[in-house]
Amino acid sequence: MFDFFKKSQGLLGMNARNLDYIRPSNRKRGMEIADSKLLCKRLLKKNNLGVPELIAKIKDHEELEKFDFSILPNSFALKPNRGFGGEGILVVYGRKKPARTAATAESPAEKSQPGAADEDNGGWIKADGSVITVDDLKSHIRNILDGSFSLSNIPDIAFFEERLKLLKLFKPYTYKGIPDIRVIVYNRVPVMAMLRLPTKHSDGKANLQQGAIGVGIDLATGTTTTAILGKGHIIEYVPGTRMVLSGIKIPYWKDILRMAIDAQAISHLGFLGADIAIDRDRGPVVLELNARPGLSIQLANFSGLKGRLNRVKGLKIKTTDRGIRVGMNLFGGEIEEEIEELSGKRVIGTVEKVKLIGKDGKEIEVEAKIDTGADSTSIDTALACALGFEEDLEKFQALDLSHYQLKPENEPSIKKDFEEKYKPNFSFVEGLAVIFSASGSSLRPIFKITFEMDKVVVISKINVTERDTLKYPMIVGRKDLRKFLIQV
Secondary structure, three states: HHHHHHOOOOOOHHHHHHHHHHHHHHHHHHHHHHHHHHHHHHHHHHHHOOOEEEEEEEOOHHHHHHHOHOOOOOOEEEOOOOOEEEEEEEEOOEOOOOOOHHHHHHHHHHHOOOOHHHHHOOEOOOOOOEEOOHHHHHHHHHHOOOOEEEHHHOOEEEEEOOOOOOOHHHHHHOOOEEEEEEEEOOOEEEEEEEEEEOOEEEOOOHHHHHHOEEEEEEEOOOOEEEEOOOOOOEEOOOOOOOEEEOOOOOOOOHHHHHHHHHHHHHHOOOOEEEEEEEEEEEEEEEEEEOOOOHHHHHHHHHHHHHHHHHHHHOOOOOOOHHHHHHHHHHHHOHHHHHHHHHHHHHHEEEEEEEEEEOHHHHHEEEEEOOOOOOOOOOOHHHHHHHHHHHHHHHHHHHHHOOOOOHHHHHHHHHHHHHHHHHHHHHEEEEEEEEEEOOEEEEEEEEEEEEEEOOOEEEEEEEEEEEOOOOOOOOOHHHHHHHOEEOOO
16 A cells, blocks of 8 residues: 555645645635535525535534533434534434333423423444434533534534435445535636545444545546555455445435535635535535545555646636536546556456457457456357357357256256256367246356457356346356456
């Protein structure tokens, strides 16, 4: 990881960022807007950018003592107005079933006693399953008001806002919380982005410093690429699962880039990190703006930020759409070369050109579907004939194999019997494929064929079947994709 960045001319350090970009680009008013979440929410909402709904705010200890906690919904986020780095944010996910209800309280006087609201609702549940009571909320709010989580420890404001609903796409990748997308914008151009996924270690928060996952995003396509856990540990899968983190297509991608650029114009910040989440019902909403975004985004993208910033410095970007196009054109696809260099694997799409080398060196180029759902590679009968295997195919089609009972438990014995009885009669058939699929079970001949895809040579055992009614004459299955990463 760090050897890669030592070699990179584009790595941006904290001091360089402050001197070269933040100070010249971010004036006092813009910094004030970014540093106050409530002010930022108000300005963005006024300019028709979506933000989470504000439930209530508490400005001082007097308001805290008068606050009616019974108005709070089943789930919400409690935040410090001037919090930094995700500190001080408390998220609850539902109500605890009450031990007592207002109906069972002994008298009106008892219902009105301090703590009665807590008894009435039973408290709330955090991501780790622990219970948060009204007294716990009060204690946390006192810390916020006293400035425990704010910049320079100055007195602060506590506020409650809605907890967004999780998009179905992100559910398998996320622990409890809501993922967000951080977009770095400079000079009205998006220059880098990452998806941040909450984990159990981060207590359901999308914060890398607390142990969340950061996944780089290709700006041209909105597709995830490389990933890190926490402060820089490279990973391929969601910890404890086989869920691949690359290839996630971010919905509303152009809308997200547009919101990030518009937020820059509204806030008067020349350099910012916009944190945008996708609500299941409302779509993209801006969570907050950062005048001093952290630099872990470079690690998640395996790319230095400085070089990208220098490429857009001084450009005259007159419209948001122009900024989107410049960002997508300049910084889309570059990451593929870096992934290939680091992983040793080629990055391919879901459809690729493949050159097949048949009998006597005959070459035929076709478009193939990349199918990770298929175990092995398959080609159409007509294509196999064109490659020179027509004689063996005619012999295979003439065989009567109806005596084989096509059940998964019989597969080993079927293959063994075929090799002993029938294989010696063929010149090029390598064996028998027993295929079980939703469309039915089948027996297919296997040929050893070499093909080239994206300049990588693969020696494959390919089964042959009728594919003339399908769009592609070839599918490439998992066994032949070990040298590749697939960009969905």
